Amino acid sequence: MATINDNYLKLKAGYLFPEIGRRVTAFAEANPDAKVIRLGIGDVTEPLPEACRTAMIQAVEDMGDRASFKGYGPEQGYAWLREKIAQHDFQSRGCDIDASEIFVSDGSKCDCGNILDIFGSNNSIAVTDPVYPVYVDTNVMAGHTGDANEKGEYGGLVYLPITADNHFTAQIPTEKVDLIYLCFPNNPTGATASKEHLQAWVDYARSHGSIIFFDAAYEAFITDPAIPHSIYEIEGARECAIEFRSFSKNAGFTGTRCALTVVPKTLTAKAADGADVELWKLWNRRQSTKFNGVSYIVQKGAEAVYAPEGQAQIKALVSFYMENARMIREQLTAAGLAVYGGVNAPYVWVQTPNGLSSWDFFDKLLQTCNVVGTPGSGFGAAGEGYFRISAFNSRDNVEEAMKRITAAFKQ
Amino acid sequence: MATINDNYLKLKAGYLFPEIGRRVTAFAEANPDAKVIRLGIGDVTEPLPEACRTAMIQAVEDMGDRASFKGYGPEQGYAWLREKIAQHDFQSRGCDIDASEIFVSDGSKCDCGNILDIFGSNNSIAVTDPVYPVYVDTNVMAGHTGDANEKGEYGGLVYLPITADNHFTAQIPTEKVDLIYLCFPNNPTGATASKEHLQAWVDYARSHGSIIFFDAAYEAFITDPAIPHSIYEIEGARECAIEFRSFSKNAGFTGTRCALTVVPKTLTAKAADGADVELWKLWNRRQSTKFNGVSYIVQKGAEAVYAPEGQAQIKALVSFYMENARMIREQLTAAGLAVYGGVNAPYVWVQTPNGLSSWDFFDKLLQTCNVVGTPGSGFGAAGEGYFRISAFNSRDNVEEAMKRITAAFKQ
Numbered sequence: 001m002a003t004i005n006d007n008y009l010k011l012k013a014g015y016l017f018p019e020i021g022r023r024v025t026a027f028a029e030a031n032p033d034a035k036v037i038r039l040g041i042g043d044v045t046e047p048l049p050e051a052c053r054t055a056m057i058q059a060v061e062d063m064g065d066r067a068s069f070k071g072y073g074p075e076q077g078y079a080w081l082r083e084k085i086a087q088h089d090f091q092s093r094g095c096d097i098d099a100s101e102i103f104v105s106d107g108s109k110c111d112c113g114n115i116l117d118i119f120g121s122n123n124s125i126a127v128t129d130p131v132y133p134v135y136v137d138t139n140v141m142a143g144h145t146g147d148a149n150e151k152g153e154y155g156g157l158v159y160l161p162i163t164a165d166n167h168f169t170a171q172i173p174t175e176k177v178d179l180i181y182l183c184f185p186n187n188p189t190g191a192t193a194s195k196e197h198l199q200a201w202v203d204y205a206r207s208h209g210s211i212i213f214f215d216a217a218y219e220a221f222i223t224d225p226a227i228p229h230s231i232y233e234i235e236g237a238r239e240c241a242i243e244f245r246s247f248s249k250n251a252g253f254t255g256t257r258c259a260l261t262v263v264p265k266t267l268t269a270k271a272a273d274g275a276d277v278e279l280w281k282l283w284n285r286r287q288s289t290k291f292n293g294v295s296y297i298v299q300k301g302a303e304a305v306y307a308p309e310g311q312a313q314i315k316a317l318v319s320f321y322m323e324n325a326r327m328i329r330e331q332l333t334a335a336g337l338a339v340y341g342g343v344n345a346p347y348v349w350v351q352t353p354n355g356l357s358s359w360d361f362f363d364k365l366l367q368t369c370n371v372v373g374t375p376g377s378g379f380g381a382a383g384e385g386y387f388r389i390s391a392f393n394s395r396d397n398v399e400e401a402m403k404r405i406t407a408a409f410k411q
Numbered sequence: 412m413a414t415i416n417d418n419y420l421k422l423k424a425g426y427l428f429p430e431i432g433r434r435v436t437a438f439a440e441a442n443p444d445a446k447v448i449r450l451g452i453g454d455v456t457e458p459l460p461e462a463c464r465t466a467m468i469q470a471v472e473d474m475g476d477r478a479s480f481k482g483y484g485p486e487q488g489y490a491w492l493r494e495k496i497a498q499h500d501f502q503s504r505g506c507d508i509d510a511s512e513i514f515v516s517d518g519s520k521c522d523c524g525n526i527l528d529i530f531g532s533n534n535s536i537a538v539t540d541p542v543y544p545v546y547v548d549t550n551v552m553a554g555h556t557g558d559a560n561e562k563g564e565y566g567g568l569v570y571l572p573i574t575a576d577n578h579f580t581a582q583i584p585t586e587k588v589d590l591i592y593l594c595f596p597n598n599p600t601g602a603t604a605s606k607e608h609l610q611a612w613v614d615y616a617r618s619h620g621s622i623i624f625f626d627a628a629y630e631a632f633i634t635d636p637a638i639p640h641s642i643y644e645i646e647g648a649r650e651c652a653i654e655f656r657s658f659s660k661n662a663g664f665t666g667t668r669c670a671l672t673v674v675p676k677t678l679t680a681k682a683a684d685g686a687d688v689e690l691w692k693l694w695n696r697r698q699s700t701k702f703n704g705v706s707y708i709v710q711k712g713a714e715a716v717y718a719p720e721g722q723a724q725i726k727a728l729v730s731f732y733m734e735n736a737r738m739i740r741e742q743l744t745a746a747g748l749a750v751y752g753g754v755n756a757p758y759v760w761v762q763t764p765n766g767l768s769s770w771d772f773f774d775k776l777l778q779t780c781n782v783v784g785t786p787g788s789g790f791g792a793a794g795e796g797y798f799r800i801s802a803f804n805s806r807d808n809v810e811e812a813m814k815r816i817t818a819a820f821k822q
Contacts, residue, residue: 001620002589002680003531004688008696043482048474056471056708063459063667066805070666071454106517106668106703113701117552120414137700141528178413209412255481256474257517257706269413277415285419289548290524292517295668295709297467394477 007143012152016133016378017041020362027366037401039328039389040372042187042347044252046320046394048301049313052251055304059297070296075288077104077260081299084306085260089245095232101264101280103287104302106294108217108246108259113138114290115213115242115261118282119269123178126158128170130188130379130386132215135181151381161382162189164351168340169197172204180205182231183215185222188379188388189349190341192227198234205240211269211279212241217259220250220318221325222344238264242279249346249392251305251314258294258302321346324398325391331402332389335409346391349376353409361387369404418554423563427544427789428452431773438777448812450739450800451783453598453758455663457731457805459712460724463662466715470708481707486699488515488671492710495717496671500656506643512675512691514698515713517705519628519657519670524549525701526624526653526672529693530680534589537569539581541599541790541797543626546592562792572793573600575762579751580608583615591616593642594626596633599790599799600760601752603638609645616651622680622690623652628670631661631729632736633755649675653690660757660803662716662725669705669713732757735809736802742813743800746820757802760787764820772798780815 020040028036062068076082082099090097105111112134125144127135136154139145146155153159158177160170168191170182182201184193193201205212214231222229231241243262247253263283268276294302304310329342332350342348350373352361358375365371365387376386391398431451439447473479487493493510501508516522523545536555538546547565550556557566564570569588571581579602581593593612595604604612616623625642633640642652654673658664674694679687705713715721740753743761753759761784763772769786776782776798787797802809 002534002622004680004682004690004693005529005531006683008529008693009682009688011696041483045477045480045482047477047480048471050475053471053475057468060459060464060467060471064461064464066456066458069456069458069663071456071663072452072665106706109703110701118416118419120416123413134700141697141700211413252480252482254483254703255707257703269415271415271420272417277420279415282415282419285422286552289545289552290521292520292665292668295517295706296666297708298706 005141005143007141010140010145010147010154011137012148016374019378020372020374023363023366024372034370036370036372037393037397038372039393039398039401040374042249042390042392044249044254044392046252046317048252048256049305049310049317051304051307051310051313052301056297056301059300063297073293073296073299075291075293076284077102077294078296078299081303084303088306090230090232090262093229093233095230096238097232097262097264101262103261103263103283104294104299105259105261105291106257108215108244108248109134111244111259111261112213112215114286115283116142116144117286117290118279119179124158124176126160126173126177126180128162128181128183128186129159129381130162130376130383131181132183132187133379153381159380159382162186162191163382164338164340169193172200176208178210179213180210181213181215183217185218185345186341187218188347188374188376188383190343190345190347192222192224192344194226195228195234198228198231202231202234202236202240206236209270210240211267212237214241214243216243217246218249218345219245220314221322221346223322224344227344232262238266240267242267247302247305250318251302252317253302256298256301258298321391324393324395327398327402328389328391331406335406337409342391348389348391350387350389352385352387355385358384358387365405368408369401371401371404416552416554418552421551421556421558421565422548423559427785430789431783431785434774434777435783445781447777447781447783448804448808449783450804450809450812451785453660453801453803455660455665455803457663457728459663459667460716460721460728462715462718462721462724463712467708467712470711474708484704484707484710486702486704487695488513488705489707489710492714495714499717501641501643501673504641504644506641507649508643508673508675512673514672514674514694515705515710516670516672516702517668519626519655519659520545522655522670522672523624523626525697526694527553527555528697528701529690530590535569535587537571537584537588537591539573539592539594539597540570540792541573541787541794542592543594543598544790546624564792570791570793573597573602574793575749575751580604583611587619589621590624591621592624592626594628596629596756597752598629599758599785599787599794601754601756601758603633603635603755606637606639606645609639609642613642613645613647613651617647620681621651622678625652625654627654628657629660629756630656631725632733632757634733635755638755643673649677651678653678658713658716661729662713663728664713667709667712669709732802735804735806738809738813739800739802742817746817748820753802759800759802761798761800763796763798766796769795769798776816779819780812782812782815
């Protein structure tokens with residue numbers, strides 16, 4: 001008899017976004033005339049930059065001629081893209097990252113999950129709370145946790161609360177953890193990490209032989225020049241960190257699909273016999289065996305991001321969403337709500353008023369304002385009492401949503 | 412201390428294609444004037460069908476307008492593509508497969524490896540020998556095997572030899588196996604499976620509660636109308652089989668990246684408590700959590716395959732490669748070699764002459780004819796004494812390669 005991976009049965013059935021979808025659909029069916037505005041999921045809305053489109057059309061045309069046709073590409077990505085990424089995203093900031101350490105992929109979500117393939121099953125794992133659910137769920141699937149308790153916390157994971165009480169800065173653990181997920185600018189809280197805070201994490205990781213999974217999917221939204229964009233801006237990070245990046249949010253690639261993972265060649269972890277094994281070699285083997293590279297056409301689109309026109313266009317795109325974030329932040333504050341984030345991140349993290357639970361506030365906002373956000377408790381137990389509003393939408397929708405919320409909440 | 416997945420250390424360092432690359436590079440450096448023809452790797456060479464290119468250019472343009480812009484799509488693929496696949500590839504052949512059972516992905520290689528995520532670690536696993544190395548290597552990585560012996564066979568796997576002695580038809584095992592990998596038309600031998608043979612497998616799987624992983628990546632190359640294209644043409648397969656398909660070989664998508672996996676909703680496997688669990692739900696959860704869907708642009712290209720022009724164009728593409736296969740088969744036969752396959756598959760499987768080992772024949776062909784093929788032993792111990800020649804190349808290259816081989820081998 002074939003057997004299943006029983007760990008899947010530990011997963012809570014009501015994943016956050018399907019549950020939101022269910023409630024919104026039910027509301028829309030009961031209120032067919034309501035114009036619902038969705039500021040829930042972090043999905044971009046504005047057109048793909050022209051530079052990317054031009055490059056992709058050229059790439060499709062390349063495919064029409066035997067001489068320029070591309071079959072299987074390197075599983076790690078084309079050298080011309082890896083080199084531009086290494087140069088523009090890392091070397092230009094003083095990060096000692098080589099093109100060969102860049103692995104181009106079809107998504108950060110995939111990479112964040114797949115990276116566990118190369119690690120042992122006996123590692124202790126730390127996540128912030130609230131947290132991007134994929135980090136937790138992929139560990140559950142891989143059998144790294146026990147069951148969930150009534151708050152949704154899985155046994156065996158170390159949860160590091162990030163709330164207004166600690167200024168959304170996770171305390172460095174006193175216990176030993178082997179794998180640490182950090183996401184800055186943070187999804188969902190919009191918080192950032194200073195150089196000093198990241199240095200403390202890197203120092204911890206190096207002294208404990210831990211590996212940091214650093215998710216920098218939102219680095220393009222940093223406006224404060226003092227805040228690091230990459231973990232490799234921190235001394236010693238090449239010895240302890242893997243970084244995830246994406247074209248989804250800076251260049252609007254959520255539906256086009258391109259991302260990258262950086263695995264420095266100086267990174268090692270322990271084999272059962274105590275030997276130090278290069279993680280780069282394992283990840284390279286993993287990707288060569290279980291992945292076949294990103295579409296040539298999409299990689300050409302990603303490359304165009306680094307040309308001067310591409311750089312100007314993604315800068316304008318990021319500025320557009322950040323202006324949305326500023327409006328959301330200021331108008332919710334004026335309406336009397338306590339808000340965080342939204343300065344160096346496209347997410348505004350709202351404290352629910354009057355002690356409402358996250359889901360009660362969700363329902364209230366949906367019923368009263370016909371606006372959809374994301375309940376903070378969906379990101380973890382310590383997200384209870386918070387609510388995420390995304391700046392990824394049209395200007396009209398943001399303006400209209402803020403008008404409705406102001407009318408409903410302003411005393 | 413973070414630890415690695417020690418199973419990776421069991422993998423043999425010299426993966427087949429890198430070793431071929433190493434030898435070809437060394438030869439080319441020593442013989443800079445030699446015009447090497449590569450009939451090794453199964454990569455397509457001809458332009459992408461015009462229908463696909465036209466659709467992709469339109470899709471890129473859709474991305475340039477806010478109204479038609481596409482962000483995150485369904486992780487399972489767009490309904491318009493899943494419906495066309497279900498209808499054209501399955502329902503039209505009498506297979507009872509619904510669009511909701513189709514999962515669009517970025518590659519069959521990925522799916523063949525990732526599918527193991529949803530299965531338990533205690534399943535016994537059968538592969539044919541020779542076999543597509545990804546099936547074996549992903550099981551090694553997942554910890555489903557012991558170490559490799561000197562022939563490259565991993566402990567714990569059940570190897571089912573397919574050679575000229577048994578007409579390349581794997582014998583149904585007498586022992587119990589839970590997961591069975593079948594690939595027809597076969598890579599690397601070019602053999603096919605009759606309806607009766609597949610029925611025997613399905614009957615075995617149903618009576619043992621086993622699951623068949625059916626890789627149909629080469630189904631478009633079937634010329635004999637009696638040979639099934641899908642495992643679901645076999646009575647009872649909905650209860651025991653997952654099928655993998657790809658646009659790589661029929662539509663030339665090796666560099667464009669689109670594939671699909673079929674998981675019928677009637678398929679179950681056992682949980683530890685003995686309950687029957689629907690595999691569709693587990694795979695859906697796996698894909699929703701660890702994958703973010705295929706690029707909208709690429710899915711539009713795949714959809715165009717099903718339009719009348721697309722159908723005509725891929726038919727011409729397949730015929731082109733099959734004419735190559737016919738030439739290879741006939742000319743190698745005329746040169747006195749024993750050849751198999753190449754009738755319903757783009758691979759010709761050659762018995763090495765004079766008892767040469769697969770690698771010795773590789774070296775001889777490279778040195779004498781400057782032609783690159785793939786040593787059969789790279790696909791498994793029972794592939795020793797065989798050699799794979801791929802029909803994926805230009806007509807000129809195939810003609811020139813055959814001329815050289817004929818001159819070298821004809822007595």
